Amino acid sequence: MRRLVQRIPMGVAIRTVLILPLFIMASLASAAIAPVSFNLANGLRVIVQEDHRAPVVLTQVWYRVGSSDEPPGLTGLSHVLEHMMFKGTAKVPVGEFSRLVAYAGGDDNAYTNDNFTVYFQQHLADRLPLALELEADRMMGLTLDAEEFARELKVVMEERRLRTDDNPQALAMERFQALSLLSSPERNPTIGWMRDLERLTVEDARAWYQRWYAPANATLIVVGDVTVAQVRELVERYFAPLPLVSIPRRALIRELDSPGERSLSLTLPGQVPSLYIGFNLPSLASARDPKDAYALQLLSGVLDGGISARLERDVVRTNQAAAIRSGYDVLARGDTQLTITAVPAAGQSLTALREVILKSVYALRDEEVSADELAKVMANVRAQAVYGRDELDDRAQQLGRLDALGLPLTWDDELPARLKAITPKTIREVARQYLQPERLATLFLYTPNSPAPTQPVGVTP
Structure with a gap:
């Protein structure tokens, strides 16, 4: 599908919002008319x-x-x-x-x-x-x-x-x-x-x-x-002349709590080997406690929320990966994943890259994130909320997702307060609960010039 508008990259938004001219802020504020709904x-x-x-x-x-x-x-x-x-x-x-x-x-x-x-x-x-x-x-x-x-x-x-x-x-x-x-x-x-x-x-x-x-x-x-x-x-x-028709019930999407560690190796034609890592997690729709989902949202930002995030610091700047990105969808319809995809740096093996990434991820279970890290992630969330209101397409997309989940259409306005209640201790607790090998899946994509290893991949505890 072709894009109607151009999104502002995440890293750009957080840096720009701090110096946003007052007239632009006023423009955004004037556009912030509360949405109205009816049936x-x-x-x-x-x-x-x-x-x-x-x-x-x-x-x-x-x-x-x-x-x-x-x-x-x-x-x-x-x-x-x-x-x-x-x-x-x-x-x-x-x-x-x-x-x-x-x-x-x-x-x-x-x-x-x-x-x-x-x-x-x-x-x-x-x-x-x-x-x-x-x-x-x-x-x-x-x-x-x-x-x-x-x-x-x-x-x-x-x-x-x-x-x-x-x-x-x-x-x-x-x-x-x-x-x-x-x-x-x-x-x-x-x-x-x-x-x-x-x-x-x-x-x-x-x-x-x-x-x-x-x-x-x-x-x-x-x-x-x-x-x-x-x-x-x-x-x-x-639309009113269209008849009322009964619609089937849709069940909440759920995944096994602890499906067990899984791995798969593929060799496909291409030039670039890649690594795919995923942890099965709840979203806001399926979490037993909504605080878990908000803490996982911040945890994801700590890992990959800008140029100072941990995966950039621990993996890219140490020349282990040429590129890396991660994602977690707090507004998924049901259970979802924390996904990490990476391309190894020249001379780096996929198995070694996996260990470096998991070491950075598992460190969140052992120590609390710093106040500075958490403040940067919060600033990023606020910046994205501001720019998400600036484009008609982005705003409509967010309204559609919120409505589908039965969330208030003002959820974006309430999000900073909900995230503010999440502490470094809370993030460490959800890391210990969810970032476990039994929730982990890994796919190794090799090219014909980088054959798959003959030995099993080791498991980082």
Whole structure:
């Protein structure tokens, strides 16, 4: 999917916010109008965030269905249906949706992930009626022509070949997901396994569409130069006539608490060997105590929250890795991971790099982080919150995720206070509880010029 806006890199945001000119801060503050939400009788949820700095509007329709909802044998179906949503209704023939958007000077696209399928348009503000009419029309009026489905399925299969099968890094990540997530449905790739794609039919897509695509399973988000009253009137006009349809229950995504240490070695064509490490962790949605999730969020920042973070200091600056990054999604739908990916420096083996990384990670179990480290992570969180409000796309994305998890739409404002309650002692406690070998998965990606070792990989306690 192409990006509508350019994100500000994490490292840049924290350094810039400290010297942000007052007029920019005032601009951001003036845009911080609280979002308003309401529901239609047919179950559609609507969230409106007014932002009058520019005469533009962004719409997003979030359907609460993604690849984690797909049963065995039907992987990739959500993504294929996303493609078909641009392929015609009784009112808007094939090819006309994006043509109408472009003719009005707008842009449109969509994406599918594990848990959601999201469709968005960006327009001048006075084109909002067009955007909403088009979205309402395809919400329950898709044609799903068999010939169009066959053609689009070939497009998706070619997309898989180009982005995954012919990309060693992407293929390794796909295998890593399957290795590290044993019981979670998120272990399957969003684009689907090729053998499943080869067997999908238009009847599969039609049943999936009828099962999940309805107002009661959707959230419409409108951000930009609009008013709540204006949006409400248009939503009532275009979406209220759609019927109320019952939607299946979605279960919370859970992973085994202690699945056991796992490792996998791959040798694929390519020039760059890589290391993939993951610890199975709860998110805010699945943690027994929300403080655990907030502490894990800060722990992740201590490891990789800028140029002074531990992985940069202990691994990159010591010439053990040429590049490293990590991530933890506190707002995942259920259980998630702390992931670390790294490329070894010249002459460094993957097994040695793994030991260096795990030594840095496990140090969090033995000693409390310093007050200075924690202060830097907190500053980073605050900076990201500021810039997350500056772009319409970023703000809409965050509103969609918060709504899907049932969190307050003001969660970003409340986050600093919640994180402030987390102490260095709390971070050490969650490190001791969750950063354990029985939660650890490792994938070693070798190239033909760096053969896999013949000896088993040792376990760092």
